[in-house]
Amino acid sequence: MKANYIDSILIATDEVLENMLQLKVNQGEIETKEDTISTKKANISISVTGDLKGSILFSFTEDMALEIVKKMSGMEMDELDKFVMSAIGELANIISGKAMTNLHDGDYTCDIAPPQVIIGTDQTISMGSKKILSVPLNTEIGEFEINISITRV
8 A cells, every 4th residue: 555545544534624624633653453453433435446445444432422512513423323434434535535636646547436424433454455544633622543445546
C-alpha cells in the first residue's frame, strides 16, 4: 500500500472534520493488521473501485458517533439509531469522496460504493486483504480509527 493512498485519506479526513465540524484531528501511530480487524460500536465501510481496489473502514465509539451527530445537526441523540448511523455514513462518504478526488489529482481514477453500516462492539470484519493499515485518530470529542486496505489494480 503506497503512502499516497493513505495520505489522501488522512488529508481528506482532516479537511472534512475541520470544515464541517470544526474538529482538529491528531494522528496516532499507524499499525499493520492482518486479515481481520475488531471494530468499535459504530462502523462504516466504503468500497473503493477503479485504478485502486479495496475498502476503508471508519470505526467510531458510540459516544463519538453521538457527538458527531450533535455537531452536525444540533440534536442531542442517545442511541445509535437509523438517523445517527445515516449521518455517520454520510460523513464517511464525504471523507471518502474527498479522498478519491485527492487521488484523482494524483492520476488515479477511483470511485466509491455506498456506505455499509456495521453496528456492534468488537465485531470481527474481514477486509479481503492480508494487509490492513489501522490509523488511530483523536479529536476533542473522542477517538476513532480508519482501517485502510487498498491496492492498485
